[in-house]
Amino acid sequence: GKLTEVNRDSVWNNITQPDAATQARNMYDEQQPFTSDLMNSYAWDTAITFIQKCTDKTNYANQTSLNESFSSTGTTNDNPCNIFDMASNVREWTTETCSFSGVPCVGRGGNYVHSTFFTSRRDCYNTSSSGNDFGFRPLLYL
DSSP states (O other): OOOOOOTTSOOOBSOOHHHHHHHHHTSSOTTSSOEEEEOOHHHHHHHHHHHHHHSSOTTGGGOBOSOSSOOTTOOTTSOGGGOOOSSSSOEEEEEEEOSSTTSOEEEESOOSSOTTOBTTOEEEEOTTOOOTTEEEOEEEEO
16 A cells, blocks of 8 residues: 555554665655655654653653554554654664664664563664564655
């Protein structure tokens, strides 16, 4: 299917980093005045800083998963400032790269499978990694 931006849409998971990148980049066509891509490390860290400064979640960078099972539409218990699931649900593919050549892709955040994973966490994976706990978050460039 085509990636959309409606908040009631299902979480797109079980996807590899290259496929997630393609879907994020093709979210809009050339007739739109903007482009999109996977979230980058700067935007990820900026979102965490924003949440920590604008809420009572001053240690959100270390927030671990708030749920123990996959939520197909995102979780309502992890949505400070209407930014959903950075600590919970699925780890997310980014444009960030890892210095280890065999595992060049970086996933960020917490997920329901590993209760020790936290919001600011970075992990390196190979390009074929996927699973129920892998998803992505597009970044919109205006």
